[in-house]
Amino acid sequence: MSRIRLLLGINIFWLALSALFDGLNSIVLPAHLLTILGDGRAATALGLITFAGLLAAMLIQPLAGHFSDRTRHRWGRRGPLSIGVLVVIAGLALFAFARSLLLVFAAYLLVQLAASIAQAAQQGFIPDLAPRRWRGAASGVKGLMDLGGAFLAFAALGALVQKGGTPLAVIALTAILLATFVLTLALVREAPAPPSQQLTPAQRWSLSRAFHFDVQQHSAFAWLVVSRFLFLLGVYTVGRFLLLFVAVRLNLTPDRAAEEAGLLLALLSLVTLLAAVPAGWLADRVGRVPLMVAGGLLSAAGALPLISAGSRLEIALFGSLMGLGSAAFASANWALTADVAPKAEAARFFGLANFGTGGAAAVAGLFGPLVDTAGFPPLFMVATASFLASIVVLRFVAARHSDHRPHVIIGHQEVIPNHRSDIGGTK
DSSP: OHHHHHHHHTTHHHHHHHHHHHHIIIIIHHHHHHHHHOTTTHHHHHHHHHHHHHHHHHHHHHHHHHHHHHHHHHHOTHHHHHHHHHHHHHHHHHHHTOOSHHHHHHHHHHHHHHHHHHHHHHTTHHHHHSOGGGHHHHHHHHHHHHHHHHHHHHHHHHHHHHHHHHHHHHHHHHHHHHHHHHHHHHHOOOOOOOGGGOOOHHHHOOHHHHTOOOTTTTHHHHHHHHHHHHHHHHHHHHHHTHHHHHHHHTTOOHHHHHHHHHHHHHHHHHHHHHHHHHHHHHHHHTOHHHHHHHHHHHHHHHHGGGGGOOSHHHHHHHHHHHHHHHHHHHHHHHHHHHHHSOGGGHHHHHHHHHHHHHHHHHHHGGGHHHHHHHOSHHHHHHHHHHHHHHHHHHHHHHHHSBOOOOOEEETTEEEOOOOOBSSSSOO
């Protein structure tokens, strides 16, 4: 029971973060912009707003993680998490009633920055509290919450936007945020940081330290972030503009497109959700990198045929391949990131790793003008190339980091079998 409580407690808030990010970026914001601007400029506005907001969120992550690491012995991770949640709620309230493009952007920016503060703290829970032999399973549960949040958002928000507009959707997001936050406070039991991880007052605050990174010392981590960026660029490139793609390809009105895209995304999230926990289990047994390679191949096989997809069924089938690939890649990638991040600076390193996540989410928005001028086929070609490039980069990760095979418990002693390279044979 203690293991279940741990795995649930350190991951439940991912459900809210996923619902917030995926729901806002893929359903609520595009539908809101379609209502304000029409479909002639919506893709460009969506791309530029999300690029700016997500870029700012990406840049604040290492600083927020640095703050979380340095205050953990006093407040735990839950202190910065609480600050982020309160500011997110304020930003959502502003967004709900924004009717000008400038106010929409300001509210979106506030939500992204505050959510990044909360996420920076949340990212420290797995390396802080999960034993290494459970990290694949913990990452699988994290993926389950990610996808559960996305499923919940996609299944509900499209219908809520159609029924009551942006305010009703925002109320639902706020309720999810508060419920999972309360559960996190109730379930997570944080011990004080060990003395070796409690730094002196002179070491606690340093802007330069927040962004410091030794590429040679942490080369496997660096290549892992590059691979994450490339893979997620493919995911976000498709997901960001899916509502607009559905509206054009299926000839739907904005409200109807929001509902239709929500149902499609909910289905794809359900596919990915069902694969997440098995993927986490496999990550502990067959190795992190082989599972990421499989994820990249599956996703590429799903993205390219979207060029000719002309029906709901075809979009759902090809998207399901991407969903399976995302489950495999994300679970293994998160587990390996937890393996290679220094424990004393886990939140800061996960903040740096978010350069791959947030950077991909931001750059994906820059393809908005391409969609408005050339249509969707070039977009799906870019996504396919990005998935395949992420596989190539993984060879550099494997060359610099040995695979973490499952730990074996004999009596009360933990035994780690001989490590091998994920790619390229025995080291």
